[in-house]
Structures are given as C-alpha cells and as structure tokens.
Amino acid sequence: DAGVIxxxxxxxxxxxxxxxxRCKPISGHNSLFWYRQTMMRGLELLIYFNNNVPIDDxxxxxxxxxxxxxxxxFSTLKIQPSEPRDSAVYFCASxxxxxxxxxxxxxxxxxxxxxxxx
Amino acid sequence: KQEVTQxxxxxxxxxxxxxxxxCSFTDSAIYNLQWFRQDPGKGxxxxxxxxxxxxxxxxxxxxxxxxxxSGRSTLYIAASQPGDSATYLCAPGAFSSGSARQLTFGSxxxxxxxx
Numbered sequence: 279d280a281g282v283i284x285x286x287x288x289x290x291x292x293x294x295x296x297x298x299x300r301c302k303p304i305s306g307h308n309s310l311f312w313y314r315q316t317m318m319r320g321l322e323l324l325i326y327f328n329n330n331v332p333i334d335d336x337x338x339x340x341x342x343x344x345x346x347x348x349x350x351x352f353s354t355l356k357i358q359p360s361e362p363r364d365s366a367v368y369f370c371a372s373x374x375x376x377x378x379x380x381x382x383x384x385x386x387x388x389x390x391x392x393x394x395x396x
Numbered sequence: 397k398q399e400v401t402q403x404x405x406x407x408x409x410x411x412x413x414x415x416x417x418x419c420s421f422t423d424s425a426i427y428n429l430q431w432f433r434q435d436p437g438k439g440x441x442x443x444x445x446x447x448x449x450x451x452x453x454x455x456x457x458x459x460x461x462x463x464x465x466s467g468r469s470t471l472y473i474a475a476s477q478p479g480d481s482a483t484y485l486c487a488p489g490a491f492s493s494g495s496a497r498q499l500t501f502g503s504x505x506x507x508x509x510x511x
Contacts, residue, residue, distance in 0.1 A: 321487075369439060382445060385499060387432075387441075
C-alpha cells in the first residue's frame with residue numbers, strides 16, 4: 279500500500295512568495311493532519327481534518343497560513359506571503375476516522391516537505 | 397496544556413547494549429501513546445502504540461511500557477544495533493473535540509549505536 283505522499287520534498291523560495299504544499303493521505307483514511315517541525319519548537323500540530331472538514335486549526339500560526347481539503351484524497355497547505363521564519367519541515371499524516379472500525383489511534387506520516395524561505 | 401519531556405536528549409552506546417529511553421508527560425488524561433522513529437531527513441515511522449488501558453506493547457526487540465497515572469512511558473531496546481541509530485519520539489494522544497486527535501510530541505532522544 280502507498281503511504282502518505284507529500285510534494286514537493288524540497289522547496290526553496292524567496293520571502294514574499296506563495297508556497298503550496300500538497301498531501302495525499304492513505305486511501306481510506308478520513309482524518310488528515312498537518313504538522314510543522316523546527317529545531318526550536320519540535321513537532322507542532324497546525325490543523326487537522328475529519329472527512330474533509332477542518333476540525334481544529336488553532337495551531338495555524340498566522341493568517342498567512344491556510345489549508346484546504348477539497349476531497350478525501352488531497353490536501354494543500356498554503357503560505358502567502360512566505361517569510362524566513364516559516365522555514366521548517368512540514369509533515370502530513372493520516373489515520374482512519376476515530377470511532378470507526380479501523381481506528382486504533384495510530385498516525386501515519388509522510389516523508390515531509392522541507393521548506394526554505396530566503 | 398500537555399508537556400512532554402524525553403530524557404536523555406542524546407545517547408551513544410556500543411552495539412549490543414540494552415537501553416531505555418524515557419518519556420514523561422504532564423497530563424495523564426491520554427487516549428494512547430505512540431513511539432516513533434525518525435531517521436535524518438525522513439518522516440516519522442510508528443514503532444509502538446499503547447492504548448491507555450494497556451501497560452505495555454512489544455514488537456521484536458522493542459518494548460514500550462506505560463504508567464498513565466504517573467505520566468511516564470519507557471521504550472526498551474534490547475541488543476541494540478547500528479541500524480537502530482535514529483531519533484526516537486514519544487507522543488501521548490489526548491482527546492480533542494470528542495475524538496482522540498491531538499498528539500503532543502516530545503523533543504526526542506537522538507540515539508547513536510556504535511559498531
């Protein structure tokens with residue numbers, strides 16, 4: 279089975295540019311999460327979706343960040359405009375829906391998108 | 397707010413040693429706890445998942461224990477190998493919005509196993 283797929287794996291951009299990160303969750307997983315990892319703050323949850331609906335976006339740092347999930351197999355995380363302090367590795371993770379027959383609480387992560395904003 | 401501490405931050409051992417990684421968390425109202433492995437430049441790989449009602453889980457040379465009341469978990473690695481070198485992350489999961497969603501991560505223990 280294919281795991282969580284993220285693209286691009288690496289992105290280098292200049293301050294002020296728009297950045298779009300993409301994620302394809304594992305087929306059949308109805309919950310999707312976006313995390314950010316930095317040396318200073320470790321792994322932080324930015325936002326998560328259940329059945330394509332955003333449930334908790336309290337971790338989104340600023341209005342410059344937005345996330346969408348137009349269908350069950352695709353999500354985007356957009357930063358506009360980007361700033362150097364946004365440089366980090368952004369992870370997408372998915373799991374079956376809580377309370378469903380396949381739910382164990384286990385989270386499956388993608389390989390991450392490493393963003394560098396100059 | 398859940399806070400997770402992992403000790404030690406870094407550990408270097410010779411091959412073949414048994415070792416213990418420690419994780420403590422401040423809020424014992426957790427749904428489960430996951431241990432992950434992260435190799436440099438890679439994503440997180442789930443190693444073990446312990447439900448809040450369980451005391452331990454085993455997978456091969458790995459054994460994770462959970463003492464929810466005291467807010468502690470340990471990851472035991474038996475007969476360590478150079479291939480075990482990685483960063484190990486502990487993540488207790490709490491209920492959020494009526495379902496177990498929020499994972500809070502520790503900063504990890506960076507393990508180096510010397511051949």
